[in-house]
Amino acid sequence: MLIGVMKGIGIFYYWTWFVWPFIFVFSTVYAIASMVKDENASMMSCIVSSISLLIILAGVASPAFN
Numbered sequence: 705m706l707i708g709v710m711k712g713i714g715i716f717y718y719w720t721w722f723v724w725p726f727i728f729v730f731s732t733v734y735a736i737a738s739m740v741k742d743e744n745a746s747m748m749s750c751i752v753s754s755i756s757l758l759i760i761l762a763g764v765a766s767p768a769f770n
Contacts, residue, residue: 707769714766717759724763728756 717724735749 710762711766711769713759713762714769717763717766721763724756724760728753728760731756 731749731753735745735747735753738745738749
């Protein structure tokens with residue numbers, strides 16, 4: 705079942721591959737900067753960063769799922 709979900713995410717990645725590296729880098733940098741500046745920083749940028757990394761890795765590994 706999870707392999708099917710990863711295949712679906714991989715297909716979604718193939719259509720939107722040009723967006724995810726930028727989202728990953730900018731959200732990671734924003735998360736680190738906000739953690740350094742403020743003690744009570746929001747974790748939303750960390751979550752966005754981790755989801756974008758999941759999408760990138762699912763797209764890269766998707767051909768191996770067959």
